[in-house]
Amino acid sequence: DQQVKQNSPSLSVQEGRISILNCDYTNSMFDYFLWYKKYPAEGPTFLISISSIKDKNEDGRFTVFLNKSAKHLSLHIVPSQPGDSAVYFCAASAVEYGNKLVFGAGTILRVKS
């Protein structure tokens, strides 16, 4: 039973437009969320995070929004660039899990030039 779900396996966006990647979770104990980006043949790299005390966190072109009531978060990339083409993983953490993260299945983003 997946506690973190990324229901879109892939997304295709035109360069310069906004990319929106979505993530849903089922465990209300999750209180810290992270996004990782992964290029082929490389390990995932940390992108941005958000604590449940916030509803938005921004870092340059990347913004993460958290809707706790809907148990939903999204990653916005504006403007999208071809170099953003990668697999994006959403991950969640809870105090009861200690230092463990629970990852979603990932979404493949393709940014077309």
Place this chain on the structure above:
Amino acid sequence: DVKVTQSSRYLVKRTGEKVFLECVQDMDHENMFWYRQDPGLGLRLIYFSYDVKMKEKGDIPEGYSVSREKKERFSLILESASTNQTSMYLCASSLLFREREQYFGPGTRLTVT
């Protein structure tokens, strides 16, 4: 810059063989993790360790064991490799507290024939 290295990028082993995957990090991180990544399933935690000689089971520990004799090194052992252990194996490390992002190695693509 944090560096996490894994002993092999590609590995081919036969069913029943004992397999060792090595991971080394150079940033004095307390936590180390082993994941496997499979299409449609994301990253699943096999084992993690928060200190030398300490280990905890993740979500899918069956068929695996780990060893952490030194702080910088975390080994994953497949006691008797099976074809369903064909996967991408990713090692990660992080500072102690859960809000700290995990740093990943490049991964080892293991094929068991």
